[in-house]
């Protein structure tokens with residue numbers, strides 16, 4: 288009898304201990320995981336992919352509108368838990384600055400090399416609207432074919448929103464000595480870039496836009512202009528001068544970052560983030576689901592997970 292009582296007591300103690308452990312674990316992870324949402328399709332779809340996987344894992348998730356550069360400080364102080372698409376060319380600096388202050392950690396890279404730069408749809412080359420492309424020197428003699436109503440008689444570079452990378456492209460034109468022939472206009476959104484591609488094609492006029500790879504345009508044919516080779520420090524923002532800032536963009540990495548406490552507060556979620564290594568094809572697919580197929584971001588994410596279930600399961604192992 289006595290033995291039995293003590294076994295019952297032991298089991299009761301264990302049950303209490305286990306349930307309070309479960310409560311602690313639950314308390315730690317009931318803080319919703321805050322994922323930044325920006326303004327280009329693959330980033331937003333990937334935010335939704337991660338959110339849907341985290342919900343499968345039992346976490347609460349919040350999608351939080353954010354800006355490209357300031358998001359790293361938000362991750363550092365814990366207002367956001369992660370940044371899942373960090374493009375080396377335009378986001379390495381704010382990420383490293385947050386890391387240097389302490390509070391943000393590198394959560395590894397995706398399996399895709401990246402490039403963000405100015406370029407042309409392939410038909411601009413096929414129609415010979417700027418003989419000599421993709422070499423940047425060709426731009427010296429063809430600007431007239433790229434003038435628009437808002438470009439003051441110069442050729443127009445349609446940049447992305449200025450929030451993405453400030454004055455890198457206006458400085459590029461100055462660095463190359465092309466600013467008397469070309470001018471930069473900033474698009475209000477990524478969609479405005481895709482609208483410009485369609486409009487220029489329809490009107491049969493030249494167009495130079497900011498674009499990136501991986502993207503849905505990889506499948507349609509887009510050629511990046513070959514600028515002088517990038518090196519660390521060539522841009523004005525990195526300490527360079529007008530003599531060096533004509534450099535092109537680097538072929539870079541695509542990284543993930545997290546708040547330093549994320550591995551402790553949401554361990555399975557952090558592990559998934561580190562193991563998720565999206566390929567160029569997968570990132571292109573995320574963008575294509577929205578920009579070509581017209582899905583909502585949430586539906587695009589669900590379709591992506593269904594179509595890539597074995598990869599997602601691999602990232603969950």
Ligand code: TMO
Nearest residue numbers: 327374403451499
């Ligand atoms: C940041 N982006 C991928 C749009 O160049």
